[in-house]
Amino acid sequence: MCGIFGIFGHEEAANLTYLGLHALQHRGQESAGIVSSDGQKLHAHREMGLVGEAFSAEKLAKLSGRAAIGQVRYSTAGASKLENAQPFMVEYVGGGLAIAHNGNLVNAERLRRELEEKGAIFQSDSDTEAIIHLTAHSRAASLEEKIADALRRAQGAYSLLFLSEKQLIAVRDSYGFRPLVLGRLKNAYVLASETTALDLIEAELIREIEPGELVVIDKAGLRSSHPFPPTRLGRCIFEHVYFAKPDSMLFGLSVYEVRKKLGMQLAREHPATADLVTAVPDSGVPAAIGYAQVSGIPYDVGLIRSHYVGRTFIEPQQSIRHFGVKLKLSAVRQVLKGKRVVVVDDSIVRGTTSRKIVKMIKAAGASEVHLRISSPPTRWPCYYGIDTPSRQELIASNHSVEEIARYVTADSLGYLSMEGLGEAVQDKSASTFCNACFSGNYLTENFLTKTLSPPETPERSRVVSA
């Protein structure tokens, strides 16, 4: 996952991009980068680490000009290196070009192979580099046509920002997998993955960039086109479930309100007899509050999250025990002791963390732990930009809910149904969202080598007593 931000027409373009990236930091903590344009030339700085670590006042000052784009990138194992940090910046036949990408192409390997056969060289592991090659190879006349040309060949998820010396171009794939919004700050146009970045810099939200839309911003103003064949919508449901920041408006809905409704619906689908409802912080909090309101069981804080577990914290090597989640969460003994506890989390991936949390709550004295998950079982890997493990590692793809409950040592376990999920996002049939991680119904063909077994009939999610 990544967060992207762009601005055109403001004298503090790089400074505002820096702030905008800070607001999007939850979307990626591995690396941060900004490319600015002074109208004649692009200027770049990329570095590993958080936005606040990657940029100093001195480095920002070098990023001159009234237009800029930036990216924060998520840390995925093995590829954490500066070569992969974005925005990429290249020179091509048209001059300088920078690109910031949120999403993932499913035909990246095929494109790469084809491009290499034509003589292209790749300096990163990233699928984004293929997009730049395709753009540079296009015979179309203008940059926007080249980009459209290139992206007609790309399949998968992309919200993209391009910066040339003279233009800022924003594109979103026709499925609309990843978010991208347009705002205005005085005379400047602003683009961001989420509205929280607009709010921070006090920019006004104009609208979403539409799925399949290509927007060009330059001195002449803003013009929009829809150069791609239309498809059904496939907006990522998991952005609402987990990924986006709760204060953002996403796909027209309040993330916070959606999450609270997920919890409300969860309370209806999987009630529990309990003394209190608590959340796995921070992502589980809105759903837990919703669960508490519908169930009438009081909400309380049974788990505290530490603010200080960053990238630099390393467990002592010699140590016999593995501390893991304990370094991040601590249980409030006096709240939990002797209580029947409903714990609300957004999802279960491998099950190992959930198991540790349930055990921690029991060690703090809870008499019963009822785990409630505000989404259906995660059974399928995402090929559209969320970092999920393979089917083998996803506990729900090869275990029943009963088995999972037993593994995580919960007294009961309830997952939200697909219907309940659809309800919360005001799309019962879920025909405008991608829910492949739950259903296996991928919206695109997949050409990645990470092989994919055919979707099994997903068993109905239900409460089980362990």
Place this chain on the structure above:
Amino acid sequence: MCGIFGIFGHEEAANLTYLGLHALQHRGQESAGIVSSDGQKLHAHREMGLVGEAFSAEKLAKLSGRAAIGQVRYSTAGASKLENAQPFMVEYVGGGLAIAHNGNLVNAERLRRELEEKGAIFQSDSDTEAIIHLTAHSRAASLEEKIADALRRAQGAYSLLFLSEKQLIAVRDSYGFRPLVLGRLKNAYVLASETTALDLIEAELIREIEPGELVVIDKAGLRSSHPFPPTRLGRCIFEHVYFAKPDSMLFGLSVYEVRKKLGMQLAREHPATADLVTAVPDSGVPAAIGYAQVSGIPYDVGLIRSHYVGRTFIEPQQSIRHFGVKLKLSAVRQVLKGKRVVVVDDSIVRGTTSRKIVKMIKAAGASEVHLRISSPPTRWPCYYGIDTPSRQELIASNHSVEEIARYVTADSLGYLSMEGLGEAVQDKSASTFCNACFSGNYLTENFLTKTLSPPETPERSRVVSA
């Protein structure tokens, strides 16, 4: 403020101290340090920054031995330098000696002057250095007697850990201002500012170190004495209100439960007609939940706290606007829009942050903002270890509640009463707590040059309509 941790009799003494300090990180983010003893020699490492930044696996590995003490130190303006980082380690006539201190001496300047007159030299700004000098100057035979000797001359707040080649010594002043607990991990004794550190390393809580107690731990085991003249108790009420971690047991009470009760009482004292209750995260959350439960007004999350504003984040210099609290908190527009909102915070210091928060909530669309503070007005500086500004800067020391409400632009403002506060800590007369920050009733004479005007009659805290 600071957090201290010590352990005696464990082969992973430094590693466990590192983990214990991580659990106490909320008590100080400026610097971190550990001194270990291998029985013959002390080994030290101190560095600016968070625990995870200050120590690498390599640095920890050099801290050999079965005993260690550590400290995390709070950043106070002007004195943020390595020379002040603790534990201090010195050589004196008895060999090596390290000290970690939580608290503040009120006669530090006088002691310093006296010591300097005898020829002592000081390398730090810290009052802790005076304690070491006094200890080294004592003619008493044993280290524990030297320490007792020294501390009989010290006035003020101190929870202290001393480490020599052979002994770990813990002391708490007779007022019991600052917390200190004793635990056990297998055959090792553990000491920590708060129980959350014991919980992390899975040590068992034995008891608090008593006010006025001196505990010596060495090969022969643990022995306790009470070498100081008894006084009334003066446990710091502000630890419960704000400073301690909610999952800790403090002075025998659950911090979380106390804070929730403060909010419950606040709802009784200062009810409001409103649509929702929200907290200033994270410290205001338990009180907000308590307020919601008593008032029947639903609790919701109207403000989100960023996890990524650390020491390295610098606002762009050039920028016209000052972002301040906006970099740390963001408002959830959909929750707040058109609502009458009760906002619960633990205290108001200068009023500037509260003003920004109220404005942020109104900008997000709230129709009314009713600010509720889960403690009485903070009118007096603390001389016992909490970093508060001078009377001039404390808004409540020279403004009425009405004036404060107007300044922070709240529609109403209510502070908890002293009685309500006493209720929550099960000490109505508050005779076992120090509440000088609210009442001006200091428990010790004060010799600091930061001059102190005589306590005025505090006006009754009440709700006012602005």
Place this chain on the structure above:
Amino acid sequence: MCGIFGIFGHEEAANLTYLGLHALQHRGQESAGIVSSDGQKLHAHREMGLVGEAFSAEKLAKLSGRAAIGQVRYSTAGASKLENAQPFMVEYVGGGLAIAHNGNLVNAERLRRELEEKGAIFQSDSDTEAIIHLTAHSRAASLEEKIADALRRAQGAYSLLFLSEKQLIAVRDSYGFRPLVLGRLKNAYVLASETTALDLIEAELIREIEPGELVVIDKAGLRSSHPFPPTRLGRCIFEHVYFAKPDSMLFGLSVYEVRKKLGMQLAREHPATADLVTAVPDSGVPAAIGYAQVSGIPYDVGLIRSHYVGRTFIEPQQSIRHFGVKLKLSAVRQVLKGKRVVVVDDSIVRGTTSRKIVKMIKAAGASEVHLRISSPPTRWPCYYGIDTPSRQELIASNHSVEEIARYVTADSLGYLSMEGLGEAVQDKSASTFCNACFSGNYLTENFLTKTLSPPETPERSRVVSA
């Protein structure tokens, strides 16, 4: 300028490359990089700074495999950035490929334009990237043929090392501008810019890579071919005058001996009546010794060079004076006082440094300063890899020797003649060397935009009395 090193067939390939680069550090201090091959995969690390700063034991340990290439790069203004650090490493249709380059292409911009027109993208400023593109675009069957194909289109100076998963390939342009030698260490083949790198790792010198030769080293051993059309030789004379390390054998001659002979010839061409001969250290020392031996004037050390002026040393901003060369050189007053001094340096570029040195020697009490330069006037920029300024900045390209002497405040100034230079490198007609920097006789057409005025008739170099 750059230094390159490669090794094939040694279990400590990366470690030896690290040592070899250290020996070549004088050829470039900006950045250092190593790429190794473990037979299946390439591993890379590049960083700004000296070899010793760029690599830690940990980073070296990750560069596994029995083959490696490395590069040290020179700092040229404006382009000092990690993106330009070498070896470059890319993926292309044939797999992984790394390249280390010493030299400069004169048709780089034209190649770049042509490649961009075909859709190529460039991520660095470097001409080396064009070579990789050409190689990747070639339709030839094998890597060596692709490389030959590519280089047939490249014009200018190049000594190159390529590393694929299975092969190490070395190439030198037909002019032989830049050096490259082949050695053996047990069963491993070693390649290096200079013999000093072979000496350090105790490898045996086999021979030079011949101008126009392409050498492939793999499991099958070493094979050589000459795939490029023959040209006249154009070995860089300036390597002998200034750039190479004195203990190296270069183009079959000892650098030290050549420099000493330059000084001897200089004494014959431009004698002086003086009390002592001194050098501008370190590059002027051998010529000064040669001058002293022929002239019979005693050699002494009148200028001391500081070992501690590195990249990090910054002059205080506030300071009124500019210290410049004084931070690097200091005059030995007792040696110079009251003396008539011959100062030998290798060349004069802008004249500003020479002026400061002459003034420093006079300030130390010298009664006369006779500046002797062990090469002809530097009048033309180098397009083949030496970093020289434009004609406008080269003092000798638009000033007479008399004028230069006056500017640098020397009592007399003498440059070595072209004939004398030829003598020292045993090539009187200089038909096997490139001396374009002195003569303007460039051996290739030049397509660079840095425009070039037609060579004027160089005035005879002679002694002048100022």
Place this chain on the structure above:
Amino acid sequence: MCGIFGIFGHEEAANLTYLGLHALQHRGQESAGIVSSDGQKLHAHREMGLVGEAFSAEKLAKLSGRAAIGQVRYSTAGASKLENAQPFMVEYVGGGLAIAHNGNLVNAERLRRELEEKGAIFQSDSDTEAIIHLTAHSRAASLEEKIADALRRAQGAYSLLFLSEKQLIAVRDSYGFRPLVLGRLKNAYVLASETTALDLIEAELIREIEPGELVVIDKAGLRSSHPFPPTRLGRCIFEHVYFAKPDSMLFGLSVYEVRKKLGMQLAREHPATADLVTAVPDSGVPAAIGYAQVSGIPYDVGLIRSHYVGRTFIEPQQSIRHFGVKLKLSAVRQVLKGKRVVVVDDSIVRGTTSRKIVKMIKAAGASEVHLRISSPPTRWPCYYGIDTPSRQELIASNHSVEEIARYVTADSLGYLSMEGLGEAVQDKSASTFCNACFSGNYLTENFLTKTLSPPETPERSRVVSA
């Protein structure tokens, strides 16, 4: 060893101290520090590393005021830590006080023990801390009297700079072991270990601080006193032999000229039949030139020193061979091949480096290697501030010259005689110098625990054929 610098009365005091320390960098590379006074308050910065690494423009800017002192410190094993970096800065009864020390007290341990018995605490390993304690303990009225009082109790070598808010005080012990000179820059007084620091900042040399002199500089100007009982002189001969920078005037003599004379005398005492004279760079160069001039054997550069072996260069761990001196020196094969070579070095410590150098020269093809040392055999450790190993490790303290020659594999070995050494420093009887490292005639009693066997009759230094 250390270098110290101070200035009083210049608006760029810290900047000039930074430059002065850079000029003294050869005297210590471990740490650098500056303390300035703005008249009211002292400001300090100390850091590990070279001057250029320890200070940034930003850090220098914080060191405000018109007076400053600084120190560069030498790296001695085991004690390389920030706590030992100087200048030390403390608060004592008289206010702030900083101290920079070059030298070593022989009664440091005894003083420390006595001070600890009086209650003093020590935070460093350094003997300098004892001087501050003694100063702070003194009952004398003024700072200068306190310092005199303190130093009457100190035995050993010290050149000291003290800085208070109002005064800069310089002291040199009565033996005059370590150098210290006084200069003037406009209206400012400057103090420095060596004249090279005055030269860099273009200050004028006034005179040496006399042995036993105490100089106070303040608003009222400069006043001098001699508060210590007179002793014989004991100026360190090894400063001239090896330690000082050749362009400095030291104890009234030119270091360069002394070294050259050492080489001249060495040629008379230990002639050789040889083809060339070469030096172990850089310290051996002046003596080698002197040897060449007297012997008539040509001087040439047979060994090249690398500029790039700094603190960060680490030999690869895995490597089978140990490179050691080869990383620093390389042999010029064409100069040495087939030649009978005289190699001049300043001293032999353990013999291991000399052995490697002789072997390197032979490996480069020399037919004979005649090692000449420009000082007598180093047989005794220095207790006055030069870092020498114990007697056990000094090869000359337990081996004959024949044995040493054999060990270092030289064809002959000759050490300069004590008489020859005296000649060069214009003190035949050497009654004004300390030569304890050669003779064992220590000028003070020694109380250090590093035990010292009684001086044996030193065997006459002479040439031997191996």
